[in-house]
Amino acid sequence: MSITTKTGDGGETGLIGGRRVPKDHPLLECLGTIDELNAFLGDAGAAVAVGETAAGTGEIIAGIQEELFTVSGVLAGSGAPTPGEERLSALIEELEALQPKFTAFRVPGAGPLSAKLHIARTVCRRAERRLVSLDRLGKLPEGILPWFNRLSDLLFLLAGREENAGAAYYRRTPFH
Numbered sequence: 001m002s003i004t005t006k007t008g009d010g011g012e013t014g015l016i017g018g019r020r021v022p023k024d025h026p027l028l029e030c031l032g033t034i035d036e037l038n039a040f041l042g043d044a045g046a047a048v049a050v051g052e053t054a055a056g057t058g059e060i061i062a063g064i065q066e067e068l069f070t071v072s073g074v075l076a077g078s079g080a081p082t083p084g085e086e087r088l089s090a091l092i093e094e095l096e097a098l099q100p101k102f103t104a105f106r107v108p109g110a111g112p113l114s115a116k117l118h119i120a121r122t123v124c125r126r127a128e129r130r131l132v133s134l135d136r137l138g139k140l141p142e143g144i145l146p147w148f149n150r151l152s153d154l155l156f157l158l159a160g161r162e163e164n165a166g167a168a169y170y171r172r173t174p175f176h
Contacts, residue, residue, distance in 0.1 A: 016077040026134045031072055033127040038068045040123055044116035053113055054161045060091060061158075064151065074141050082143035088150035095157040099164060106156075110163040117159035124152040 007013075012020045013028065021028060041061050048058040067083045074082050108118035128148040134140050 030130045033130050034072050037123040040120040041065050047113045085147045085150040088154050114159045114162040121155035
């Protein structure tokens, strides 16, 4: 079976269940941004494999990627339950307990992995904004927005932990 079906040549694509939508539909904008986030997390996960990192970062990234596939399926109409934000909240609490109190903006770039996690965080925030727009159309399953809100917080804390774990260069910009 070829990946080329030519069914999208007219600017539409199919969803689960056979429904067809324009490729610029708000739902596809959400799904595309989530796919982009997943790719950036894959890049961060690959960096874990080749560099020094805080313990558990690779496993956390892999878990997030699995849940992103589930969330994408939920949005596309799979009927699967939305992952709860409880796991993300528990990880956030663990990471907050290990890090100094947040008193300044972190300038991304302290190290390769932290920079990749900051990119993933910003893409996650964009996905969240796209999802808010979709929610205004009344088409968002319950629990998706809180999950993405927790995820961006978690990615911020993971990036910070990597900065603290081994970065020789860590810039902070105080609040004004």
